[in-house]
Amino acid sequence: MSDVILEMRNITKEFPGVKALENVSMVVRRGEVHAICGENGAGKSTLMKVLSGVWPYGSYTGEIIFDGKPVEFKNIRQSEHAGIVIIHQELALIPELSIAENIFLGNEYVKNGVIDWVETNRRARELLEHVGLNDEPQTAIKNIGVGKQQLVEIAKALNKDVRLLILDEPTAALNEEDSQHLLGLIDELRRKGITCIIISHKLNEIEQIADSITIIRDGQSVETLDVKGDKVDEDRIIRGMVGREMSSRFPDYTPNVGETFVEVRNWTVESPVIPGRLVCKGSNFYVRRGEIVGFAGLMGAGRTELMRSIFGQSYGIFRGGELYLDGKKVSLKSVPAAIDAGIGYVTEDRKVLGLNLLDDIKTTTVSAKLKKISKRSVVDRRAEFEAAEGYRKSLRTKTPTVNEGVGKLSGGNQQKVVLAKWLFTDPDLLILDEPTRGIDVGAKYEIYGIVQELAKSGKAVIVVSSELPELLGLSDRIYTICEGAITGCLAKGEATQENLMKLMTTLSDRSAAASA
Amino acid sequence: MKKLKDIFGGDTRQFGMIFALVALIALFQVMTNGLVLKPENVINIFNGNSYILVMAIGMVLVIIAGHIDLSVGSVAAAVGIVVALLMRDTGMHWVLAVLVGLAFGALIGAWQGFWVAYVGIPAFIVTLSGMMVFRGVNQLIGKSNTIPVKEDFQVIGAGYLPEVGPNTGYNNLTVLLGLILVAAVVLGAIRTRRNQVKIGAATGSATAMWVRTGLISFAILAVALLMASGRRGTSFPVSGLILGALVLIYGFISTRTIIGRHVYAVGGNRHAAELSGVRSKRVNFLVMMNMSILAALAGMMFVARSNASGPFDGVGWELDAIAAVFIGGAAVTGGVGTVIGSIVGGLVMAVLNNGLQLLGVGADLTQIIKGLVLLAAVAFDVYNKMQGRPSIIGLLTRGSKKGTTPDAAGKSA
Incomplete structure (x- = not known):
């Protein structure tokens, strides 16, 4: 087993009139937490959608090599089958259903054509323990906070035998305490051998948790930083994110400011x-x-x-x-x-x-x-x-x-x-x-x-x-x-x-x- | 082809509908050996459908705003029985009774509008409730009996313009009405044209404008003469007159006034409308209230026409009104539709009904045909919208599309 779990090579994705991604390449090592940084609209989410099959094979050019084999995902189901699970910024949970029902949605435990609630709840409790959540599996999703909902999403991913977990802005809606808990959990998953890709605007969190960082700017991958080796700090990441040249893209103008x-x-x-x-x-x-x-x-x-x-x-x-x-x-x-x-x-x-x-x-x-x-x-x-x-x-x-x-x-x-x-x-x-x-x-x-x-x-x-x-x-x-x-x-x-x-x-x- | 478009204006949908109506009339005229355009029959079509068309006017506004009203039939029935009882038991003058009826309609409308606009319950639910509640009100108040109404009240549903002036063989008032309308159409066209030329916004040639105006004038005169030449004592029906006045008023309100613009804005994009300063709740309230007022009027016109108010008046009317609106080009998602389109849509249904009846087609088959026409009309709409995107049907028919649009419209509707 090589120590590279994922390699994306020369990914180019065009929308009518716009090149969202141009020759983006990145390498993710097995068992690391890999951060993707970039300004709004730089192409981070598009890249993850290419990876997870939201934009199917054929709608982009370039190669994706997962676990040493080239892959051609045509939809999310295929990428999930391979062990890649993406957790979007807007959580994909159904508020009216219980925690357990959400975790097993689409993968229900069935006995003789009927859902086996005993097994469902037992297994749900097990998964919740893994992510450090001690709510009852029967609790409705709408009754727990966003921080806990995020953990349920992760539990759901664990149930799918996830090998590469992608988190898109996981802490954007969380308070400081929940964020820290989540980062702790990501750290624990890393020790269990699950590779994580994390997209975040919160650079202090990235500095804290990530092993390496790929920076995307204007749809191109500009550099990959090794956090420990390169002694990366926030200033270094920012320089990479905004380092584009300013040309005269504005009309001449003398302000006339009043009261x-x-x-x-x-x-x-x-x-x-x-x-x-x-x-x-x-x-x-x-x-x-x-x-x-x-x-x-x-x-x-x-x-x-x-x-x-x-x-x-x-x-x-x-x-x-x-x-x-x-x-x-x-x-x-x-x-x-x-x-x-x-x-x-x-x-x-x-x-x-x-x-x-x-x-x-x-x-x-x-x-x-x-x-x-x-x-x-x-x-x-x-x-x-x-x-x-x-x-x-x-x-x-x-x-x-x-x-x-x-x-x-x-x-x-x-x-x-x-x-x-x-x-x-x-x-x-x-x-x-x-x-x-x-x-x-x-x-x-x-x-x-x-x-x-x-x-x-x-x-x-x-x-x-x-x-x-x-x-x-x-x-x-x-x-x-x-x-x-x-x-x-x-x-x-x-x-x-x-x-x-x-x-x-x-x-x-x-x-x-x-x-x- | 382009000249035809110049004459009839750019709206393919309306263009198609008017063609469909004309084609339908021509078809039945031939198949029934001229029965359809007999004066009595034309008068009958107006008399027998004007109450549905009155509701279609209110319904199109409701649908443009993005709602639906299922309660209109029951509201019409509830108002009808109250008015009938008031006149029978208290001897109230019929004019006063009509006013009370409209006020009762407004009250019902305020009730439904409150729930839709201010509480935020979908109109489908609110008016489904109204459909049951006001049907019950009708049967409770009327004890499920049929209440006859006095003769003088019947004028709003079954009355005709009186005979005045010399005996010309025509009903003079109807002819006069036709001439006044033609004059208004011609003057209006000249004024609009002059304004457009002045601001450099004239679309189409002057010839196209005159041809269009000429055709409209001809149509109006033809209908007026036809109706004026019927059996003595009959003429343009009063119910048609009420409908005509409402079409003019609501056509004006919907296109030319602030509140009209706001209805389209709310239906087209509620968020954008609110962020442009439109008070969408008030708009929704008014639209729902207006619908019930028109339903009340329609109910009274029907009672007047059938000489009595009964416990099953107005059953199924909501579906006829809604069908008229959708055949007339409104969009299920709101924001699109016109008053005049809905009237044309309603007339298509009415002529279809009438023509099939004259041909001796049974009620069963008539229902089936009407249902298919509704589907075809909306499918034509959806198909038109898909033209932007490559679809298999679109690709297959693209080559012949341009030349056949009006014919296709005629056939599909």
């Missing part, structure tokens, strides 16, 4: 899903007129949650905090109230939250402020057409006419329509959440130009983005968020990818105290 327009104090929001979990922990920030302020944070850090909560409390349960516009305290409890107060919010997921894809361009453009072109609640279609036509020209949206359906436009042009929709509301504060996700470089440049024009005209602009180069190129100031708390604020001159990444991944005592 403070928005100020947020002690903004606190509780998660609507997990009771007691705070997604915004007493956040404080301000934005001046004519200023572009960036918000950096890893996925799940609470950036979107904070912005949506400010935008008429459209997310989560409001637990306190004050919002000042032009020095006056306001209370905006609904989206219409926020729009009337002059706030616009370009959502992060265009297709799910931002657009009605059945609609055409002109109706979309005016949809957030129909009042503006209506008399006694009757829409003036000529004014509507003229407004849409005006934005089509000024934003250079590529479309034959404004009667075209938005579903037919490319990502960049869809984003321009969304921008037009919010510009039409005449906002004083425009919040842009991932404004350039999934659009090509040329369209990005145009969007940056529009954002800068907005700021120049005296509007306050907030940009939330997972792409650090974008934030660095666009923002006058950047706030960092980690686990719901604002951990720092850097001015344009002092911010670098390295120090931003550090602030985004560490909840230091100083910043925790400062934001509390």
Whole structure:
């Protein structure tokens, strides 16, 4: 038996218009914990989907060698049969069923065509012991916490005779104590000879648990680090993750910053899903007129949650905090109230939250402020057409006419329509959440130009983005968020990818105290 | 082909439906040796279906918003019996009774709307409950009896325009109504055209516009003259008049007003609508309430037409209304549909019913054919949507697709 359990060679995976992975190679040794690091969208999850057969053999190019043999998985069932089990970030458990039922779902113990509950529960108890969970196997999944659910997932994997366990962001939803317990369990599995691949944004955890690290950047594997041998620390990983060159991808721009327009104090929001979990922990920030302020944070850090909560409390349960516009305290409890107060919010997921894809361009453009072109609640279609036509020209949206359906436009042009929709509301504060996700470089440049024009005209602009180069190129100031708390604020001159990444991944005592 | 599209507008679905309706009428006209387009029969089609079409107007809004209403038949029956009893036992004037009936419908609608919009129970469940509850209300209040109604009330279901002016051999008011409509259509077309030209948004040629307007005007005049030339005393039915007015009002509301836009927005993408400042709960509430009000009106029209309110009025109406809406091009997932499309869809069903009846086809076979037509119409829709993606059927038929679209539509519907 060789000491390499898995080798992926020159994996390339293309989606229409995008190369998600390009010649990615990695080697995983038997019995190690191997971490995969990379920025959001670097291609980590795609790589794991290729490995586990979610993207079947034939839809990618390259070779996968598992246990010395080339493998061609066509679906998850085949990869699981070979002993590769993936535990996704969003757990695949059925809340209404019991722990035992979930563990054996699809692999039930059957006697004469009927489920053998005695054997099921006995075996479940055994597996739960392995993962250090002492709840009764009959407990319903919905009645145990996320941390324990994660352990049930692992128990389920153990039942399948797992040899390579893949954990995608296993601690993202866990608190510190549960995270440590989980890391301890991974360590124990390693001693039992189970190889683990772990994807995580929490670099301190990776440093603590991993034996080696493969870094993926822009769909390419850049390097593999040996944690013990190379004396890898967080700074070293960050350098690998962000080490791309910055070229002039932004229009020339001189900011013209005025008085403070928005100020947020002690903004606190509780998660609507997990009771007691705070997604915004007493956040404080301000934005001046004519200023572009960036918000950096890893996925799940609470950036979107904070912005949506400010935008008429459209997310989560409001637990306190004050919002000042032009020095006056306001209370905006609904989206219409926020729009009337002059706030616009370009959502992060265009297709799910931002657009009605059945609609055409002109109706979309005016949809957030129909009042503006209506008399006694009757829409003036000529004014509507003229407004849409005006934005089509000024934003250079590529479309034959404004009667075209938005579903037919490319990502960049869809984003321009969304921008037009919010510009039409005449906002004083425009919040842009991932404004350039999934659009090509040329369209990005145009969007940056529009954002800068907005700021120049005296509007306050907030940009939330997972792409650090974008934030660095666009923002006058950047706030960092980690686990719901604002951990720092850097001015344009002092911010670098390295120090931003550090602030985004560490909840230091100083910043925790400062934001509390 | 492209010229045809210019004339009838770009919407393949509606285009296909209107063609299907015309083709269906022509087919039955030939097969029945001209019975279908006899004045009495046309009047009969309007009279016998306008209450379903009134409900289809409310139903299309409900379906656009992404819901469904199964209770309409029972609501219609419950309102019908209350109105009939009010007039019989208290001698209430029929106009007042109609108003009370509409108010009762609004109350029922508020009840259902509350559960759907503010509590968040799926409309399917709420209105399934309503279907049982209000059927029970009808039978409880009416003690399962049939209650006759006075003659003056019958005008809203079985009345005709009066004969006025000189004897021209036609019903003068009906002809006048037709002429007014034609004038409105022509003026409207000219105004729209002028506006479009001014802002540089004119689609299609001026000739296409005139041909289209001419065809619509011709159709309106033909129907008006046909109905005006019937047996003396008959003319354009009052129920048809109510339906026409509602089509105009709701057509306007759904396309031209803020609330109309909001209904489409909520049905198309509820999250996006909410994040654009649409109060989706209020929209859902109003849509459900409106449906029950129209169901109440439909119930009263039916009672007026059949001279009495009975314990089994309105059984199965919800299915006819829903079928009309889906044949008319609405999407099960919400966000798509038009008032006029649903009316055309309802008329397709009505003509089908009527034509098969005239041909002496039994109720059993009629049911089967109607069911298949519904499936075919929606399948045509789904097929159209699949055209974006490569499918086996799509690949096989791609070559001939362009030239045959309207014919295919006609055959499938």
